[in-house]
Amino acid sequence: MNSTNIHNIEHNKRNISLGFMPLTDCAPLVIAHELGFFESQGLNVTLKKQYSWATMRDKLHAGVLDAAQFLAPMPIASTLGLSGPAVNVIAPMVLSQNGNGITISMALYEEIKFVHQRHHIDLPISAALLKPVIEARKKASKQTDTKLRFATVYPHSCHYYQLLTWFEQNGVNKDDVDIVIIPPASMVEALQSDDIDGFCVGGPWNAKAVRDGVGVTGATSCDIWPDMPEKVLAMKQSWQEQHPETTKALIIALQQACDWLATVANRFEAARILSRHTYLDLHLSVIAPSLIGSCLVHHQLSPRHIPSYNRFALDGNDTINKPELFHGEWLLSQMVKHQHIPAEVKLEALIDSVFRQDIYQQAFAEHDAFATPTKVTPLKSTKMVP
Known part of the structure; x- marks a missing residue:
């Protein structure tokens, strides 16, 4: 050319x-x-x-x-x-x-398993599994603010709208969940410190949360809005x-x-x-997976093969x-x-x-x-x- x-x-x-x-x-x-x-x-x-x-x-x-x-x-x-x-x-x-993922904290993942009496959760994770957790927290809300809190990177972003679509498609009322805005590079730290229960962000931050053992990536933009x-x-x-x-x-x-x-x-x-x-x-181990079509899910589980992840x-x-x-x-x-x-x-x-x-x-x-x-x-x- x-x-x-x-x-x-x-x-x-x-x-x-x-x-x-x-x-x-x-x-x-x-x-x-x-x-x-x-x-x-x-x-x-x-x-x-x-x-x-x-x-x-x-x-x-x-x-x-x-x-x-x-x-x-x-x-x-x-x-x-x-x-x-x-x-x-x-x-x-x-x-x-594509390129985005929804990652939940290990604590929320374990809470979902406990509430539903499951040893594992099928992938991609359905937001419908959050509903009993949300209801349980509503009952406790008289004493404190116990809403689930999710983060995205910008109000007018695919991340924000994909997160809302994930909720909506699975019968979760967005008013029952708090959504906050956090810069991408601060997501994993916020998850680790329990400031949030989950996030929707682009790579490599989902993979880093999994590698660090603080999060589980339950869905990607390929699952919600492919291509x-x-x-x-x-x-x-x-x-x-x-x-x-x-x-x-x-x-x-x-x-x-x-x-x-x-x-x-x-x-x-x-x-x-x-x-x-x-x-x-960042280390190659958190950058490379999504680029080669591998979605890290859980530090003890096999990755999902998603060829169009990026x-x-x-x-x-x-x-x-x-x-x-x-x-x-x-x-x-x-x-x-x-x-x-x-x-x-x-x-x-x-x-x-x-x-x-x-x-x-x-x-x-x-x-x-x-x-x-x-x-x-x-x-x-x-x-x-x-």
């Missing part, structure tokens, strides 16, 4: 600040940087690690970040001014599908309009990275890279990376359903303006189909700013 026209890039922007969250599915950004895909498109990208989605959002809105890895519903929320000022943020590319967008490339619409060629170059480089991640062997190599201090700074691309000519309008409409329907969007807001043409498949398609309009590397290539030195 030919590089984006360098002459055009010179009239746009070469030096890019790109925000990412230290999660397993930041892999496309890290691989595009480490394997030189950004550089081959004439870009000098600095990856900037963030620790909360609200901080990532605020820095993108303020122009501190040129572009960022976002949760799929976040550009919709930004554009509508949910949880902050309205800023027109677009998503011209999907970076990944829906999870992370997207996000930028302000005004920034894209000022730098259209730079945007195309970013998309092309990230597509190369996503396609490189289509094979399991490459994803294992990606796990090794992600384990570095500059990225996730999905970045498809083999063949089909793509998951174009931001499909029906996916955006599905996410919007969840936001409406759970009353995150005021009834008076006009939603006509909103998804067309946010999920910009036209920009994605334009990025490849002038280029022939390219062959994705199938072998691990020599790595570039890392340039990363905290």
Whole structure:
């Protein structure tokens, strides 16, 4: 594949600040940087690690970040001014599908087994098993607040809506459960200290809870919403309009990275890279499982085989990376359903303006189909700013 026209890039922007969250599915950004895909498109990208989605959002809105890895519903929320000022943020590319898990504490797991008189619990775990626990706690609530408490990472996230779907599909009233917002990297500590009874988060935090013996991963996004967008490339619409060629170059480089991640062997190599201090700074044993289709469940049980646990691309000519309008409409329907969007807001043409498949398609309009590397290539030195 030919590089984006360098002459055009010179009239746009070469030096890019790109925000990412230290999660397993930041892999496309890290691989595009480490394997030189950004550089081959004439870009000098600095990856900037963030620790909360609200901080990532605020820095993108303020122009501190040129572009960022976002949760799929976040550009919709930004554009509508949910949880902050309205800023027109677009998503011209999907970076990944799936990747989340619902993990409960060992104490809750044992309580469920005791209440139901079971030696083991079938997987995926049904939220219906929580109902007698919830009822027992209701009876004790006169003395203290004993509601089950679950955490997600951001109010307008697939995690939040997947958790509510898990409850709803199994007859659990969301009003009987407290839901709090905690940054991804703080989830395991909160579970271990009994501040929460469970969480919905992306990797590697579910696997770490299992490896540490403090949690049981009972369900994944593949069980609840299979193959829906999870992370997207996000930028302000005004920034894209000022730098259209730079945007195309970013998309092309990230597509190369996503396609490189289509094979399991490459994803294992990606796990090794992600384990570095500059990225996730965690052991390979908690990063690699979801990337190779293995869902750790319990420290004494065999993993579940979930081939699409983390999905970045498809083999063949089909793509998951174009931001499909029906996916955006599905996410919007969840936001409406759970009353995150005021009834008076006009939603006509909103998804067309946010999920910009036209920009994605334009990025490849002038280029022939390219062959994705199938072998691990020599790595570039890392340039990363905290």
